Amino acid sequence: MNILEVNNLKVWDAHSGKKIIQDSSFHLKRGNCLAIVGESGSGKSVTCRTIMRLNSPSLLHSGDILLNGENINQLSEKEMRKKRGRNLCMILQNGMSAFDPSCVVGVHLRETLTEHFNWSKREIEESMTVAMKSVMLKNPTEIMNKYPHQLSGGMLQRIMIALAFVLEPDIIIADEPTTALDTISQFEVVEQFMKLRERMGCSMIFISHDLGVVRKIADDMLVMKNGEIVERGNTEAIFVQPEHEYTNYLISTRVALSSHFKRLIGGGVVVAKG
Numbered sequence: 001m002n003i004l005e006v007n008n009l010k011v012w013d014a015h016s017g018k019k020i021i022q023d024s025s026f027h028l029k030r031g032n033c034l035a036i037v038g039e040s041g042s043g044k045s046v047t048c049r050t051i052m053r054l055n056s057p058s059l060l061h062s063g064d065i066l067l068n069g070e071n072i073n074q075l076s077e078k079e080m081r082k083k084r085g086r087n088l089c090m091i092l093q094n095g096m097s098a099f100d101p102s103c104v105v106g107v108h109l110r111e112t113l114t115e116h117f118n119w120s121k122r123e124i125e126e127s128m129t130v131a132m133k134s135v136m137l138k139n140p141t142e143i144m145n146k147y148p149h150q151l152s153g154g155m156l157q158r159i160m161i162a163l164a165f166v167l168e169p170d171i172i173i174a175d176e177p178t179t180a181l182d183t184i185s186q187f188e189v190v191e192q193f194m195k196l197r198e199r200m201g202c203s204m205i206f207i208s209h210d211l212g213v214v215r216k217i218a219d220d221m222l223v224m225k226n227g228e229i230v231e232r233g234n235t236e237a238i239f240v241q242p243e244h245e246y247t248n249y250l251i252s253t254r255v256a257l258s259s260h261f262k263r264l265i266g267g268g269v270v271v272a273k274g
């Protein structure tokens with residue numbers, strides 16, 4: 001059963017007429033994680049922002065976007081706002097850009113949750129506290145009283161994941177959620193995503209440059225190049241036997257990079273003698 005079906009999605013720049021997404025059709029099965037990979041500028045983020053209807057007004061689109069069978073492309077802006085957060089939740093690359101820099105994060109969390117639930121301030125704080133502890137954020141009350149710039153990138157990502165725990169959306173769209181983080185935070189955030197899936201069984205679209213993470217987390221994947229999907233299917237099957245030469249290139253580049261890295265690390269270890 002598909003929770004999301006995207007049919008014949010086209011996106012273009014109204015000013016230049018440049019086609020950004022050519023004619024994209026894909027689906028997300030309920031409870032599955034679909035990864036979108038591809039080089040920079042291939043249209044991964046524009047695809048996801050179109051689903052959320054968060055593109056800049058200069059980008060126009062056509063096609064059907066069926067969420068639970070309902071064509072959300074035909075909804076008014078007001079109806080779409082209700083879908084965002086409660087049904088579709090996006091976790092961005094840079095946690096800093098997701099929060100209002102002028103207020104403490106607790107205000108942002110309260111505003112978001114008040115829009116979707118008829119909860120008191122206390123209920124909101126209680127459910128956020130539980131969710132924040134579950135993503136290993138200690139001292140939730142203290143964190144909620146801090147401004148975004150006073151928190152690390154990894155902490156902000158985990159706050160967004162905690163918010164997703166509370167919102168329990170049908171679909172979480174994560175746009176390179178670990179790119180801006182250091183290696184340790186990347187590992188922790190990926191762990192939290194896996195936990196999120198296990199606990200909520202939610203459906204997820206996961207954009208990533210990191211093929212190691214994709215192989216670990218995604219059931220299915222799409223490979224994009226120049227606004228087109230060039231390969232799709234089961235993640236493991238694609239990794240074992242990529243059909244498109246571009247996918248082959250992406251996978252073999254990763255393998256080459258990783259063995260180069262291992263050689264460097266191995267070669268860099270000097271054991272003192274005597």
Ligand SMILES: Nc1ncnc2c1ncn2[C@@H]1O[C@H](COP(=O)(O)OP(=O)(O)OP(=O)(O)O)[C@@H](O)[C@H]1O
Pocket residue numbers: 013020038039040041042043044045046047056058059
């Ligand atoms: N607001 C916009 N106006 C015009 N062109 C845009 C706009 N936003 C994105 N584009 C163009 O759309 C294309 C796809 O961009 P997109 O951000 O989806 O790529 P991406 O695959 O997500 O890349 P990355 O991995 O670097 O995030 C790019 O050529 C980009 O320049």
